[in-house]
Amino acid sequence: MFLKKLLCAAAASMMMLSVTAAAVSADDEEESKAVPLEVSDQALLTSVKEPALSFDSDKFDSYLHLTRDADKAGISFAQDKDTYYQGNSLKVKADTSGVEGYFPNSGIVKDADNNQLYPDAPEADETDKMSIIGIELHCEDFGLTTFDGCTFQYTYRLTEKDSSALLDGSAWVYAADADDVRVSSMPQQLKVSTTIDDNVSQYQSALLSVAPEIGSSKVIFELPTVGAVKEDVIYLDNITIILPESFGDEKFVKNVDGYNANAEAKATVDEIKISKKLDVEDATKSVEKTSNKTSPVVFVIIGVAVVAVAVAGVIIFKKLRNRFY
Numbered sequence: 181m182f183l184k185k186l187l188c189a190a191a192a193s194m195m196m197l198s199v200t201a202a203a204v205s206a207d208d209e210e211e212s213k214a215v216p217l218e219v220s221d222q223a224l225l226t227s228v229k230e231p232a233l234s235f236d237s238d239k240f241d242s243y244l245h246l247t248r249d250a251d252k253a254g255i256s257f258a259q260d261k262d263t264y265y266q267g268n269s270l271k272v273k274a275d276t277s278g279v280e281g282y283f284p285n286s287g288i289v290k291d292a293d294n295n296q297l298y299p300d301a302p303e304a305d306e307t308d309k310m311s312i313i314g315i316e317l318h319c320e321d322f323g324l325t326t327f328d329g330c331t332f333q334y335t336y337r338l339t340e341k342d343s344s345a346l347l348d349g350s351a352w353v354y355a356a357d358a359d360d361v362r363v364s365s366m367p368q369q370l371k372v373s374t375t376i377d378d379n380v381s382q383y384q385s386a387l388l389s390v391a392p393e394i395g396s397s398k399v400i401f402e403l404p405t406v407g408a409v410k411e412d413v414i415y416l417d418n419i420t421i422i423l424p425e426s427f428g429d430e431k432f433v434k435n436v437d438g439y440n441a442n443a444e445a446k447a448t449v450d451e452i453k454i455s456k457k458l459d460v461e462d463a464t465k466s467v468e469k470t471s472n473k474t475s476p477v478v479f480v481i482i483g484v485a486v487v488a489v490a491v492a493g494v495i496i497f498k499k500l501r502n503r504f505y
């Protein structure tokens with residue numbers, strides 16, 4: 181009996197050991213995916229901030245890629261000269277009768293009552309069960325070994341009409357590894373701005389920070405198209421890639437597609453929001469200033485009163501003088 185128990189205990193510890201070993205090797209595998217951030221040529225960097233991708237010339241074409249399942253939604257992209265943030269922009273279109281299956285962020289989409297819309301959606305790393313539809317950037321195109329630790333600053337335009345083509349009215353941006361597994365802990369959600377009326381020509385600015393040492397090699401702009409769609413889905417402009425502080429002043433990835441720095445940049449939604457707020461503050465201040473000052477009407481009333489008193493005084497004085505003299 182004792183021997184049996186001992187054997188069982190030994191078997192259990194062997195199992196524990198093998199499980200631990202498997203976990204350690206899985207961890208090693210995870211760690212081995214992250215490579216240090218290096219640039220293949222220092223000349224690819226600049227200390228002057230400029231967009232790595234500006235979409236101002238047609239050279240941008242070789243720096244953009246369609247995602248794994250982009251063809252399922254007939255995703256295509258082209259330069260757009262009419263609706264831009266600065267110079268020209270990128271227009272992404274979809275042409276599909278519907279896409280089957282889940283999208284990578286289906287599991288975090290909530291309904292109006294804050295309940296998960298797709299509780300059975302697969303986990304983020306089960307990419308083979310999901311359709312990844314959209315466009316993506318690859319680190320090697322910009323001479324980088326990884327996007328780990330980099331910050332992406334960009335502008336996007338999403339109209340009410342265009343967003344209706346997307347699940348939850350949203351596009352999602354996140355860093356992924358070479359196997360399309362999302363490595364950003366949370367994807368960035370791009371939605372229509374509800375703060376202004378003009379979503380038609382207005383761009384919003386966005387910032388995506390990729391955490392260090394997570395093994396990212398691409399940034400995916402995911403466009404989960406739903407139902408039959410044959411229209412524009414999103415516009416992008418001026419994608420700036422900023423390296424971590426450890427790179428010193430030379431931390432911006434140089435423009436690769438012919439940036440037209442002389443083209444006038446429009447104000448983004450966020451800038452308009454800020455300036456609107458300032459206007460309100462200024463208005464409040466001027467109201468406060470006015471209320472602190474004595475109104476001119478008060479001076480007029482005082483003036484009239486003084487004159488009235490003076491006139492009354494003169495009349496009384498005259499009457500008294502007539503009585504006594």
Ligand SMILES: [Ca+2]
Pocket residue numbers: 234235236264265266267268269417418
């Ligand atoms: Ca541009």
